[in-house]
Amino acid sequence: MIHEFAEKWTRIMTVEAGVLYVVATPIGNLADWSTRAVETLRSVKQIYAEDTRHSASLMAHHAIGTPMRSLHEHNEEARVEELAKQLRNGDSLALISDAGTPLISDPGFKLVRALRSQGLRIVPIPGACAxxxxxxxxxxxxxxxxxxxxxxxxxxxxxxxxxxxxxxxxxxxxxxxxxxxxxxxxxxxxxxxxxxxxxxxxxxxxxxxxxxxxxxxxxxxxxxxxxxxxxxxxxxxxTGAPEKEQDDWQPEAERMLNVLMAELPLSQAVAMAERLTGIAHKPLYKLALSMKNRET
The missing domain is CATH 3.30.950.10 (Tetrapyrrole methylase, C-terminal domain)
Known part of the structure; x- marks a missing residue:
């Protein structure tokens, strides 16, 4: 049992070639960082950071000596082919933001989208998110x-x-x-x-x-x-707004269904009204049936 656990742990802690690891960093308390995240950053060939100066103190605190390059909103698109080439050559890379999970109101979306479109592998290393x-x-x-x-x-x-x-x-x-x-x-x-x-x-x-x-x-x-x-x-x-009572949504829904049902079968009209209004399918369908019955 111990041997199997050790083998599984080793696999988890080993970075793979040609992979971009998206690594969450602490949002404040430096102790809020997983062993997996730290070991990943120690093991990859290069780290791309939102602000290398900001991240330098975090890396020093955890004795991470991996080279860093910047990747921020002003150079993200220009960096895409650079990272893609490295990944295709078998390098393992990491992306971090100043704090928390990358891409969540931070740079990285354009990069990850572009790399995925090229068939390259992205692996998340979860952690703090404000x-x-x-x-x-x-x-x-x-x-x-x-x-x-x-x-x-x-x-x-x-x-x-x-x-x-x-x-x-x-x-x-x-x-x-x-x-x-x-x-x-x-x-x-x-x-x-x-x-x-x-x-x-x-x-x-x-x-x-x-x-x-x-x-x-x-x-x-x-x-x-x-x-x-x-x-x-x-x-x-x-907190969100109170859910609309039936009396609030029904007049609007009825007007919309009147228009849609004049051009579409009932089921399609209900489906379209559901997409346009966000009202649940069941009450819309019930309303549409009652409207149809009134016409006959």
Whole structure:
């Protein structure tokens, strides 16, 4: 049994030729890093980092001496063929961001998409992710949520994006920069409603980690009153809008079904209405049947 475990562990810890490893890094506490992640970065031929200067201290802390090159939003596309050539030559490589899981509001999407389209292998090494870490301790509904990344920096564009989310029923998760948090909370309260329940997580896994909870108005007041709450990395989570009652959706759905059923069979009309409105299939089908029966 011990021998089998040792063999399995060795296979897990051995990097493979021609593979790009997407490696999550700590979001604050340096102890939040798996042995597999550390050993992978020690074993690959080269690490591509969002900011090599930022990552240098993390590498030094864990005695990782692997050469690093930069890969960020300004040079990502230009790096694609460079990495592809290395992978085809059998080199093992790693991609990291400044903190957390690469590609989650960080560079890497264009690279991974392009390499996959060339048939090259990408292997994730899981670890910390700020949005999941925040949700796990926020006390808000987590059975369904949507991640919206960073809101636009300009006020008008930010309010427009929030307006698009007014009726979103899932818990909404944002990342936000500290210098914009007051304005974002103010806009969210105005657009989504000051009484909407929310949680602001700040400096996750670090010494000054805090969770502020209450209504958007409550959190806005706390942040405005305390300059310390306007510092550090932030995750803002807001409860979704209440699900629409039948009386709310039925008139709109009936108008749409009237148009669709004039051109399509009932089942196709219901399927199309479901895609366009997001209303569940069963109540739409029941409504369509009742409409058809009224016509006969």
């Amino acid at each position: 949005l999941i870490t925040a949700l796990s301790a926020a006390g808000l509904p987590t059975d369904r949520f949507c991640f919206e990344g960073f809101l636009p920096a300009k006020a008008g564009n930010r309010r427009q994006r929030l307006q698009q989310l007014v009726d979103e029923p899932r818990t909404i998760v944002f990342y936000e920069a500290p210098h914009r948090i007051v304005e974002t909370l103010n806009d969210a309260a105005q657009v989504l409603g000051a009484e909407r329940e929310a949680v602001l997580a700040r400096e996750l896994t670090k010494t000054f980690e805090t969770f502020l909870s209450g209504t958007l108005a409550d959190i806005q007041a706390q942040v405005e009153a305390d300059a310390n709450q306007q510092k550090g990395e932030m995750v803002l989570m807001i």
